[in-house]
Every structure is written in C-alpha cells, then in structure tokens.
Amino acid sequence: MPDVRGLVDLDRECAGFARYLTGLSVTDYVLEKYRDAHARHPDLDARQSPTFDRWLISIARAHPLGTWLADTYTAVFFKQALVRRKWILLVAILESTAPTAELFDVPEPGGRAAFVVRLGWRGLAFLLGLGVSSILFMPVHVVFGAVPRGDAGGH
Amino acid sequence: MDRIVIVGSGASGVHFALSVLQKGYDVVMLDVGRVKPPVLNPRDTFVELKHSLEDPVRYFLGEDYEAVVYPGSAGEYYGFPPNKSYVFARPRAFVTDAKGFEPLSSFAQGGLAEAWTGGAYPLNDADLAEFPFSFRDLEPHYVEVARRIGVTGAADDLARFFPVHAGLMEPLRLDRHSALLLERYGRRRRDLNEDLGCYLGRSRVATLSSDRDDRPGCSYLGRCLWGCPTGSLYTPLATLNQCHQYPNFTYRSNVYVRHLRIAQGRRVASAVITRHNGGETEEVTGDRFVLAAGTLSSSRIYMRTHQQETGETIRLRGLMDNRQVLVPFLNLALVGRPYDPDSYQYHQIAVGIDTADLAGYVHGQITTLKTALIHPIVQNLPVDLRTALALFRSARAGLGVVNVNFRDTRRQENFVTLGQTPGGESALLIHYAPPAGEARAIAQVLKIVNSALRRLGCHVPPGLSHVRPMGASVHYAGTIPMSTTGDPHTALTDCRSAQYSNLQFVDGTTFPALPAKNLTFSLMANALRVAACSF
Numbered sequence: 001m002p003d004v005r006g007l008v009d010l011d012r013e014c015a016g017f018a019r020y021l022t023g024l025s026v027t028d029y030v031l032e033k034y035r036d037a038h039a040r041h042p043d044l045d046a047r048q049s050p051t052f053d054r055w056l057i058s059i060a061r062a063h064p065l066g067t068w069l070a071d072t073y074t075a076v077f078f079k080q081a082l083v084r085r086k087w088i089l090l091v092a093i094l095e096s097t098a099p100t101a102e103l104f105d106v107p108e109p110g111g112r113a114a115f116v117v118r119l120g121w122r123g124l125a126f127l128l129g130l131g132v133s134s135i136l137f138m139p140v141h142v143v144f145g146a147v148p149r150g151d152a153g154g155h
Numbered sequence: 156m157d158r159i160v161i162v163g164s165g166a167s168g169v170h171f172a173l174s175v176l177q178k179g180y181d182v183v184m185l186d187v188g189r190v191k192p193p194v195l196n197p198r199d200t201f202v203e204l205k206h207s208l209e210d211p212v213r214y215f216l217g218e219d220y221e222a223v224v225y226p227g228s229a230g231e232y233y234g235f236p237p238n239k240s241y242v243f244a245r246p247r248a249f250v251t252d253a254k255g256f257e258p259l260s261s262f263a264q265g266g267l268a269e270a271w272t273g274g275a276y277p278l279n280d281a282d283l284a285e286f287p288f289s290f291r292d293l294e295p296h297y298v299e300v301a302r303r304i305g306v307t308g309a310a311d312d313l314a315r316f317f318p319v320h321a322g323l324m325e326p327l328r329l330d331r332h333s334a335l336l337l338e339r340y341g342r343r344r345r346d347l348n349e350d351l352g353c354y355l356g357r358s359r360v361a362t363l364s365s366d367r368d369d370r371p372g373c374s375y376l377g378r379c380l381w382g383c384p385t386g387s388l389y390t391p392l393a394t395l396n397q398c399h400q401y402p403n404f405t406y407r408s409n410v411y412v413r414h415l416r417i418a419q420g421r422r423v424a425s426a427v428i429t430r431h432n433g434g435e436t437e438e439v440t441g442d443r444f445v446l447a448a449g450t451l452s453s454s455r456i457y458m459r460t461h462q463q464e465t466g467e468t469i470r471l472r473g474l475m476d477n478r479q480v481l482v483p484f485l486n487l488a489l490v491g492r493p494y495d496p497d498s499y500q501y502h503q504i505a506v507g508i509d510t511a512d513l514a515g516y517v518h519g520q521i522t523t524l525k526t527a528l529i530h531p532i533v534q535n536l537p538v539d540l541r542t543a544l545a546l547f548r549s550a551r552a553g554l555g556v557v558n559v560n561f562r563d564t565r566r567q568e569n570f571v572t573l574g575q576t577p578g579g580e581s582a583l584l585i586h587y588a589p590p591a592g593e594a595r596a597i598a599q600v601l602k603i604v605n606s607a608l609r610r611l612g613c614h615v616p617p618g619l620s621h622v623r624p625m626g627a628s629v630h631y632a633g634t635i636p637m638s639t640t641g642d643p644h645t646a647l648t649d650c651r652s653a654q655y656s657n658l659q660f661v662d663g664t665t666f667p668a669l670p671a672k673n674l675t676f677s678l679m680a681n682a683l684r685v686a687a688c689s690f
Binding site for chain 2: 020021022029033037040041068071072075076079080084085087088089091092093095096097098101103104105106107108110111112113114115118119122123125126129
C-alpha cells in the first residue's frame with residue numbers, strides 16, 4: 001500500500017523547495033521524478049536519517065524563512081546534510097527538463113552592473129543568515145552529537 | 156599470412172588492426188565489448204532535448220539518478236553522463252585494489268576513448284627524449300591517424316610544443332568565451348610568453364570541422380558531453396566498424412582474456428578466454444599476439460601469463476599517469492551575458508607552459524562552461540544554494556576551467572602486481588605514490604596559471620582549484636617499458652615483449668615516459684608504427 005500521506009508530503013516538499021530555490025512552480029513530471037528518486041534511494045528518506053537531519057528538514061519545510069536559514073547554515077557547517085542533498089537532487093531534476101531548465105540558461109536582467117550590486121547585497125544577506133542560523137542551529141547540532149565543521153575547499 | 160590475435164578494441168587496438176588488415180593479415184579481435192546505447196534524437200540540440208525527450212531526467216541523470224553529484228563526491232566538478240556508464244562497467248573477473256590511485260578501465264567497444272574529449276597533441280622530440288624513436292619516426296603515423304580520424308588545429312604559438320603535422324583540418328568555430336580569451340591573449344601575448352613562459356593557441360581536437368567520408372562536420376548541437384550524436388567527434392568505434400568491412404577480420408565479443416598460454420620456445424600459443432561473466436574456458440590460437448587492452452589490463456594478462464607459466468608472481472614497476480589539477484575561473488567581461496549552448500563543448504584553447512626544471516612542459520586545456528550540468532558546480536560555491544543558483548545564472552557565460560596536466564616518470568615505488576583483496580578475491584593490486592616535490596611543483600605552476608588568467612581578465616576564486624586523484628586522467632603507461640637492455644619484463648623498440656617473441660603491445664604499457672600531453676593520439680600513432688615496422 002503506497003504511503004499516500006508520505007507522497008503528499010514529498011510533493012509539498014518538492015514544490016516548496018523549488019519555489020524557494022528558483023521561484024518556479026513545478027510540473028507533474030518534476031514531482032514524479034522527485035518521488036521516484038526518493039523511492040530508489042532510501043537514504044533520502046528523512047524518517048531514516050539522524051535526528052539533526054530530521055530537525056533541519058522540518059525547519060526547512062515549515063516556512064521559507066526556515067528554508068533560508070537551513071540553507072545558509074548547511075552551506076558552511078553541514079554540506080552533507082540530508083536537506084542539502086534533497087536540494088541538489090531537485091536542482092539536478094529542474095535543470096534537466098523544460099521548462100524549468102530555461103531559468104538556468106538565462107542571466108538575471110541588468111548586465112554586469114546589476115550583477116555586482118546583487119552580489120553585494122546577496123553577500124550581506126548570506127552573512128546575516130549565516131549569523132542567525134549559527135546562533136539558532138549550532139547548539140542543536142552540537143547537542144545531537146555532530147560536530148559542525150567549516151568545509152575547506154581545494155587549493 | 157600470419158593470424159594475429161589482438162586483445163582489446165580501444166584506440167590503439169583498432170588502428171593497429173586496421174593497418175594489418177590492410178596488409179592482408181587475418182585478425183581475430185578478442186573483446187569484452189560492452190555496447191554503446193542507441194543515440195536518441197540525433198538532430199536535436201542540447202536545449203531542444205530537454206523539450207523533445209519523453210524522459211529527459213532519465214537521459215541526463217540516469218535511471219537511478221546515478222549522475223547526480225552530491226556533496227562529498229571527492230570534489231569533482233563533473234561526473235560522466237549515464238549514457239557513458241557502459242564505457243566504465245567492468246566484468247566481475249576484473250577486480251582492482253589500489254593504494255594512492257583511483258583506476259578507471261574500460262571494457263567497451265572502442266575502449267576509454269569512447270568517453271574522451273578528443274585532445275590530439277603530437278609529442279615532440281623533447282617529449283620523446285626517453286623513447287627509442289624521434290618525432291620524425293612517428294610523424295608519418297601521426298599524419299595517417301589524422302587522415303583517418305580528422306584532427307583540427309592551427310599553426311599558432313603552440314607549434315613550439317606541438318609540431319604542425321600534415322593533414323590538420325581547419326579549426327572548429329570558437330564559442331564566444333574562447334574567442335574572447337584568445338583575443339585577449341593576442342593583446343597580452345608578450346607578457347604571458349616572456350614573464351610566465353605561457354603560450355595559448357587552438358586545441359588540436361579529433362572533431363571534424365567539415366564533412367569527411369561518411370562522417371559529418373560538427374553541427375554545434377552542444378551535446379558533446381553526452382556523446383556526439385553525429386559522429387563528428389571521433390571515437391574508436393568508427394574504426395572498429397571499418398575493420399568489420401574486411402573479410403579477414405573476426406570480432407569476438409563478450410569474451411574475457413584470462414591469460415596467454417606459453418608453448419615451447421617462449422612463444423605464445425593461445426589466448427585463454429572465458430565468457431565475460433564466467434563459464435568454460437576456451438583457447439584462441441594464433442601466430443602472433445597483440446595486447447591492446449590498456450596498461451592495467453594488458454599488465455594483468457601478462458603477469459597472469461607469467462604466473463601460469465612459472466608459478467612466480469611478479470611486480471611490474473613504473474606505472475605512470477598524468478596528475479591533473481582543475482582551476483575554475485570567471486571571465487568578468489562575460490558576467491551578465493547569455494551563454495552559448497549551440498557550440499562545441501569541449502576545450503577549444505590549449506595552454507603550453509615551459510617551466511624548465513620545475514616540472515618540464517606543463518600542458519593545459521581551457522574548457523569554457525556551456526552545457527554542463529550545473530548542480531555539481533553551484534554546490535561548491537561558498538554561499539547558500541539559492542544565492543549560488545542566482546549568481547550562477549549571471550556568471551555562467553564567464554565560467555571556465557583550466558585542466559592542468561603534469562608529466563610523469565617511471566619510478567620503482569609505483570607498480571602493479573597480482574594479489575588478493577582483503578576479502579580474498581583475486582585482484583590486480585596497484586600501488587602509486589607521487590614524486591617528491593610534487594606539491595611544490597603544483598603550487599608553483601598554479602601561480603603561473605593564476606597569473607596568466609588574471610592577465611586575460613579572469614578572476615580565479617581562491618580555494619576552488621582541485622587536485623584530481625591519481626588515476627583520474629586515465630593516461631596509464633609504463634609497466635613494460637620499451638628498452639634496449641633486453642631486461643626481463645621490458646619491450647623491444649618495436650614493442651615486442653623481451654620475454655615472448657611473438658607477443659607485442661600497442662597500448663601505453665610500453666611507453667618509457669609520460670609527457671604531459673594527452674596520450675591517445677600518440678598511442679594510435681605508435682600502434683601504426685608497430686604495424687609498419689613489425690608486420
């Protein structure tokens with residue numbers, strides 16, 4: 001018997017995350033592929049994941065503000081978070097099919113000058129979000145036994 | 156005429172086969188031979204595919220979403236697309252256990268070059284210093300390979316590193332970003348050449364710029380990364396198909412060569428094969444035998460042969476591969492501009508750096524970002540994913556990566572041997588340690604590359620350069636080197652085994668040094684050289 005409630009939650013999650021990441025509505029095809037990926041990969045199931053991952057997903061699902069805070073936190077301190085894996089999967093799906101792929105093919109309007117301005121205020125917004133999320137999430141992260149670490153890059 | 160048994164259908168094997176077929180020899184090719192999946196919608200561009208395919212996500216990400224790159228995937232900026240997974244699928248019998256090395260092998264029809272990026276750079280005399288032949292000996296074979304496969308390029312600043320041989324086709328149409336970089340180089344040439352020893356020019360690529368025989372010229376569909384749908388980008392399957400036209404060619408697929416059986420007089424009598432997923436063994440007899448299975452597989456077959464004959468397990472020393480470092484960059488002039496999807500997707504600009512004693516000649520290829528999947532890239536940006544996606548949209552047209560390749564030399568501490576995994580499975584054991592001073596050499600070269608990119612108007616984000624694991628370049632060579640000493644487990648100058656008089660190698664197994672340039676074109680040329688001097 002398919003877990004109908006689970007599928008509905010997954011659809012809501014997919015739609016909510018897509019709106020947060022891209023501002024786009026998703027098609028039935030995208031929902032179907034998101035569900036399919038979760039069916040094939042049980043490690044994407046939040047119910048099987050560690051406590052902090054489940055908590056982060058619940059925060060991210062609850063409200064776009066929560067999604068944003070989870071996004072800033074995991075970008076620095078928990079790159080392999082389950083919620084981040086879900087987002088990356090969703091981006092991979094969105095970029096592989098029309099019409100959502102078209103978003104990634106087109107630059108934001110305004111050219112280079114607008115890019116620089118957006119870079120500035122987005123950078124500030126990221127730092128603000130990182131600050132707030134660190135205060136809110138890091139203690140919980142520590143309590144649940146994981147040691148948050150900044151992920152260094154390559155050379 | 157002798158009957159020649161060839162093991163493997165990769166780039167060197169098929170060109171060797173074609174040459175000896177043309178001379179009238181009977182050829183039997185033994186191959187696992189995994190088959191390429193059918194090409195879908197061959198006339199559609201990359202963008203059109205996302206509309207026209209019934210299940211585009213399956214095409215781009217795989218049935219099992221195996222092409223999704225998640226955080227922690229060894230920091231690679233890209234993975235192989237699902238329709239190329241057949242290139243790397245291994246038979247159960249081929250097990251490796253490696254230290255310091257991440258091996259890739261192919262058992263596909265056409266071999267590893269079914270997934271190559273087409274770089275076709277001839278070695279010059281400096282590269283061939285440790286070889287028993289010079290560029291002049293190899294040149295006619297480079298010309299013949301270029302005639303067979305089609306190689307585009309130009310006589311430009313890189314001619315000092317890559318000889319301009321006959322038969323080069325007109326270069327491909329440049330994408331906007333590559334054109335801009337070359338134009339900037341033209342203005343800053345003296346700076347880069349004199350201050351940095353850095354030279355840019357057109358890549359030499361095995362992709363047709365105009366129709367030739369039954370292959371069309373590139374139509375700029377932007378699908379190169381997912382396999383050229385028209386055959387403009389050469390792969391060895393095209394030459395395998397040409398071999399099939401000869402009545403004296405027998406192709407046996409779905410077979411795995413376990414070892415060779417040695418008869419009296421130290422001659423190979425037969426190849427012992429099984430069906431590739433197990434089963435009864437069979438012997439394929441011949442007069443002469445040629446290993447073209449790639450350095451790892453050819454080495455395994457050779458060692459197993461020796462083990463069967465003498466009971467001795469040997470180590471073949473001197474395994475080489477090119478270290479590669481990926482340097483992402485952003486060309487500020489193209490920020491906010493749309494990118495160019497209908498263009499050739501692989502590298503169109505090559506870089507040659509003369510570092511003298513530091514690292515010798517260092518080779519680079521500049522690939523400007525066009526139709527690659529973006530999720531592996533955005534997840535590596537040091538901001539939240541939503542911001543990364545927004546920034547990426549505007550930065551995409553200006554993004555690129557320099558793939559920096561370093562030469563390698565044979566060293567005794569790097570070897571392959573036969574053994575067992577910790578779980579008790581028979582395996583090819585591989586041990587590799589980088590040379591002393593490698594980290595310093597990489598750091599120094601990256602300073603040169605970063606400085607060159609800055610002079611070309613590009614920003615190199617700190618912390619994003621990525622040293623690829625050893626084994627990633629798949630330019631393996633050197634375990635049974637050409638030598639004039641006649642020592643055991645070496646090869647003569649015609650790549651004949653010093654141990655077994657009717658056994659030859661035409662893959663990288665016998666290369667005594669590994670220059671920084673992409674190897675495949677030289678493997679094909681050497682295979683023709685062997686066919687010319689020994690048959």
